[in-house]
Amino acid sequence: MQKNINIGVFVDAENVRYNGGYQLRYDILRRFAARSGGNLLRLNTYITFDQERASEDYEYQKRAYAYQQMVRDYGWKILVKNIRRYTDEDGNVTTKANADLDMAVDAMIQSEKLDLVLMLTGDGDFLQVVTALQDRGCRVELVGFRNVSRELQRQVDTYYSGFLIPDLLPVSYEPRNEWGQPGSCVRGVCQKWFPDKGYGFLRFMSRIDDNLWITDTREPDSPYTSVFCHVNELADGVSDELLKNRDTVLEFYIEQSDKDEGLVANNVRLVPSYGKHGLLE
Known part of the structure; x- marks a missing residue:
């Protein structure tokens, strides 16, 4: 791959977290995205935040803000999607914080200056976005964990299982694990x-x-x-x-x-x- 390509990374954080990517390491993801030596023009991650819970649960608020700051320290732009609650006629409360549309729109607009788009998601709703990006001349790569849409895997130029990328997810019971070394x-x-x-x-x-x-x-x-x-x-x-x-x-x-x-x-x-x-x- 050419060394002077412009790269954009778009992370559907909630989809990743709920499908096996809990504790994703954004520093390792950045290294993976830049493995060809390209220019990282966009590093976007779309994270949900529960404002109502944060107003009542200080520990949740503290953990959420600390996590967001850690990700920012690695050079990522965080786009927060606040959770909304809806009550139906029977009084049942449902929550929603779907960042798909935001991520899709950003990827399309920002792709004008990108040669490679790396997406982290498993959501098949991005199928048309991938096709549109490719039609604009972008190479599209995908990293997913569990429940990754088969159609999405087939449509992208390359699919990688996030489980297989060294250190992208920690081995929780091996805090000093030296990936690839004997004993690891x-x-x-x-x-x-x-x-x-x-x-x-x-x-x-x-x-x-x-x-x-x-x-x-x-x-x-x-x-x-x-x-x-x-x-x-x-x-x-x-x-x-x-x-x-x-x-x-x-x-x-x-x-x-x-x-x-x-x-x-x-x-x-x-x-x-x-x-x-x-x-x-």
Whole structure:
């Protein structure tokens, strides 16, 4: 990719948070977006805020403002969408704070000066926006976590699972995790699996660079690393069918092999499911 391209990043923060992207690291996202050496012209994230709750809950207010300031410190522009409450005829209260329209309009207007648009969302409502951006000559990339629209994945130029990007999401129970180093916990996919032999090979992204398209780990410029995996290291629920599905994201520890210079995988399991508060569901 050319080094002088202009890049815009647009984050549908609520969609990301509710679909597995809780505790997204905006500093790592910025590095990922600029991996080609391009110019980051726009860094927009669309965050909801509950004014009514903030007026009654000081801790919520304090956490929300602290979080917003941390994101701003990384150079992001925060666009706050206040939550609104509606009461129907039966007295039922519903809340709404949809930032889709704001994000769509901003992406279209600001794309006039952009060559690459990176979107973080899984919402299929952005399908027409993606098509319009491409028609204007922009390359559109997508990062998502869970519940990502299949149509949206097919329409963008490149889709990346956010779970697989090194350190984009912290491993909550490994606060000093050194991604990719022996003893660390990483996330990856199954590269090859031989059910009759009881082993296979997993693959994880070991670094962020502009060669993410080189998925063959045998290539010297590939940013991916291959890991040997024995069937005994698979947790309950990790079936042969899931391993054959490239959409299955695995979480595992890596160790240096005692037989050669390669790596082996331990404690291979499906990526934990996180709720809106970051807790296992």
